[in-house]
Amino acid sequence: MNLTDLPYRTLAIVRGTDRDAALRTVLTLAEEGITATEVSLTTPGALWVIERARRELGPHATLGAGTVLSGEDAARAADAGAGFLVTPGLGDGLRHGPAPELPMLIGAVTPSEVIVATERGALGVKLFPASLGGPGYLKALRDPFPTVPFVPVGGIDAARALAYLAAGAVAVGVGSPLVGDAAAGGDLTALRERVAEWRTALTEEIAA
Template identity: 35%
Template sequence: MKFKKEDVIAKMRKDCLIAVIRAKDAAQGEKIVDAITAGGIKFIEITMTMDHGSPVEFIKFLSEKYADSPDIVIGAGTVLDPETARLVILAGANYVVSPGFNADTVRLCNRYRIPMLPGVMTPTEAIHALEAGCDVIKLFPGNILGPSSISTFKGPLPQGEFMPSGGVDVDNVDKWLKAGAFAVGTGSSLTKGAKTGDYDAVRKKAEEFVEAVKKAKG
């Protein structure tokens, strides 16, 4: 389903949880997505780092598969340039995420009213992202910055909304959310069961994440 920008942001604020999927191919990716959505996670971020096949085509496939779903929100991750952003938007991505800040990519996403979450590590980068019109900024790598970085960024930039990604797991997701994170992105700790073909473990881990987020939000 295609969502309006403001609806994506509102849903992201409500759910607070984005599943980052780095699949080796579309077949594995679909099994991971099926397990994650069965576990209750609704935001799916497909990265541009698929080993085999086209992640853009996979996003298109998922967009069509969930075309009638009012809950599942498909996005694209590891988007490094405006050319890739344009492709994933045409394929049906409802939001775009990057490990870094690229002004041209943000500008293109703004043109089509698609939320763009650029990765930052410094206040200077965060200021550039705010000036470019980004509604939510990705703190990356989260495992280096740590939960306390939220208050550090929000000290001089209280108007900023921040989403950590990298190093977020069931045991620390509450720390991130209680520190003021707008949402969190989680990947390897969520999907590690897929490496051995244990997709039920992926589903169970998704359920654990959803429950942890509910407890953290009170």
């Protein structure tokens, strides 16, 4: 998994209340070109969603599990077919538990947490919640950590995504501004429309 190669520099976050709707959302995002997706383990039936989506999308799809809190979470996600793991923060459970050898985005917000995340071998640092400091905070963090791949998550719409990318993020994680209510049974046509708008906005930034 190469964070700099994510299509539209976007990691979609699917967190819903209905497993069938969540699966349809993952597949629709992929059909519309947003092919890197994490399924939050707070979604009912999340492991089933990951397993079915992996079956549909194939072994090379960029499909992972989010809100991973423990080694047990990590192991179950790997068994279901997750290709990467995302945590909301630091936790000893993942370090000492039966965590599989999968790439990890580790959540951090302070400089001390960034140091710990990188020491633990994070593929990238999930800057969460990014809304606490905004793009200016990310820019400040990159002064002492110029080589750390940051992926801001939290309250990111298209305009803020562009600002974070301009501040040096390698990609952004986006949930409800893109997914909306699709993972709770909402309209997939509306989801496709949001994805089209997102692709347009991000394509213009990447081409600039």
